[in-house]
Amino acid sequence: MELSERWFEDWTVGEVFDVPERHVMDGERMLAFAREFDPQRFHVDAEAARETIYGGLIASGWHTGSVLMKLLTTTLGPASLGSPGGQNLRWLAPVRAGDELRLRITVLDVKASTSKPDRGVLTCRHELCNQDGQVVMSFEPAMMTLRRPTGD
């Protein structure tokens, strides 16, 4: 069963999935994103970035998070109701132009809603890794997920 076809009751704590899709960071897109949302010198000014602790241009963490989301959406289907937020957002290593990113999903918790019988909350750890297998970002969001619709 594809992840996108799953409903709330199809998830089990401890499952781990490697999402097949990859995303390669494009240098021009990185710059444009940073100019729009996060114009710090280490995101938008190649020369100034060389003098910082990063030694060169890196992606805005919000761009990296958006790419994580893009890869995640390849696994989401009609059961997904969005997220109220999450814990342990970590930007662990710089993301640079040309990096190839992939997503690993680990199911941390599966909890039925006490107030809404048609849904529950999955908590997952999302780890975004680069081509060297280094985790560059991780996040543990809660994800509101519908139960399988009954046939009546």
Add this chain to the structure above:
Amino acid sequence: MELSERWFEDWTVGEVFDVPERHVMDGERMLAFAREFDPQRFHVDAEAARETIYGGLIASGWHTGSVLMKLLTTTLGPASLGSPGGQNLRWLAPVRAGDELRLRITVLDVKASTSKPDRGVLTCRHELCNQDGQVVMSFEPAMMTLRRPTGD
């Protein structure tokens, strides 16, 4: 003193700042961001979105976070070294086209680095509010911040 001119030692726990800049969510930009990074039906399909729990199109949470970052960068100067991540990311209320967003910053913790004498870590609560005063997103990142350079 402008926030962007502060160094690590200029921050005090409990301070609260209302950032003067505002950001109005543009409907076309919301759609384009969501098509690129988060093409869930409640972000990209106006008709399908009406049938969801959101009752219409809402911004991707990563777009909202990027706007929070944009407002935050108006307060950042040479002391800012970026963020290793944060806790308690909450998407509390839908963000829709036309919403006018502003940022409130509360200083939660100020901690000198034990390993790097030139810097410390600020932990702030960032609250993004809409035109009705409703908090639509909050996040508590750690922010690596340089001490004032010595004159020698």
